[in-house]
Amino acid sequence: MGEVAPGALGSWDPTHTIKVSLDTVVKLLQYPNPDFPVNEEANTLFLSNNSAFRERAQDWAVKYAGAPAAETHSASYGGYNRKLIDPYIDAGYDKDAVVEAFKYCGIDRNNGQDYTLEEAYQGDILARLSDAE
Template identity: 40%
Template sequence: MASNRARRIAKEIADIKADVHSHIVVDPAGNGDDLTHLRGQFNGPPDTPYEGGTFFVDIKIPSEYPFRPPNMKFETKIWHPNVSSQTGAICLDTLSSQWSPVLTIKSALISLQSLLSTPEPKDPQDAEVAGMMIRNPAEFEHVARDWSVKYAGAPKKEVAEGSGGATAESIKRKAQQAKDNEEKVKLAAYHGYNKDLIDRFVAMGFDVESVVSAFEYVGIDKMNGDDYELEEAYMGDITARLFGEA
């Protein structure tokens, strides 16, 4: 089981390194090769107080992974209602009740990045930050930006549009970014396979996780995410795997 976990983690890290578009970085913590202790990195999303900052996340992989979520906390100090300003602890359903084995380390980090665009002050990890965001959003943005400059290396400039003076356009843009990030999380479940290709089997009544697992077991080529018609022999192998006959 441990070797299966190590192989999955190694594959996830390789997939992250191969994905030049997500700008997500994950490596073993320190200079070691311990795949149960990792360090993640992502950029602060645009049109937020965190824009231009680089945020590091400590990641510890439990022995039950992927059936239990990774334990993540921010290394970089951040002023956000769903992250403890003292310990970096995170309040995010994806890392607790909404975790699924089909999710990955990358999809969890994308969810964290999305959380910076869509804070939830009514379900806080840090009551002080949440209270400030609700009572005085302009002050919240000022402090959040100041912390981003101080701890995350963001450039020294004020955010043009704050919570207290957001425009309809900026609200629409943030909503679209949150939607895009949500789509990224969903697509991560396909492990690089073309969505339409996998969904043809999902339409037969199988879930995405089982289909992707069968594809990987049989050794189906990802073809850089392109859709294509599978050879009949491969179709039989995949179907047999899905029905537990292989």
């Protein structure tokens, strides 16, 4: 585990530089080989549900590598950061209803960036969601 696929670097000799080795690793990342996966779980998700794979990869890139949040996330969440909306979805509310409640309560989109909602706003959102049911 954690090794480059067998034979990916070919037979090494002293003329190979670190640049050649890194170029090979970059190519493996750009063009993954499903026959020799380093991460079995990621490979299975990649092959069976590519959109979920891409979403998880984007989430991890944001979380662990500081990548910017994808536009598709904020667009499908009414311009709000997904982390603001998801707790309400996890509680059983419909995503569109949550987005509507955020808009109704005047919650700032903060350019799609995550932030902590004040408790008063959380109460207003829950009240709006309860009224909508």
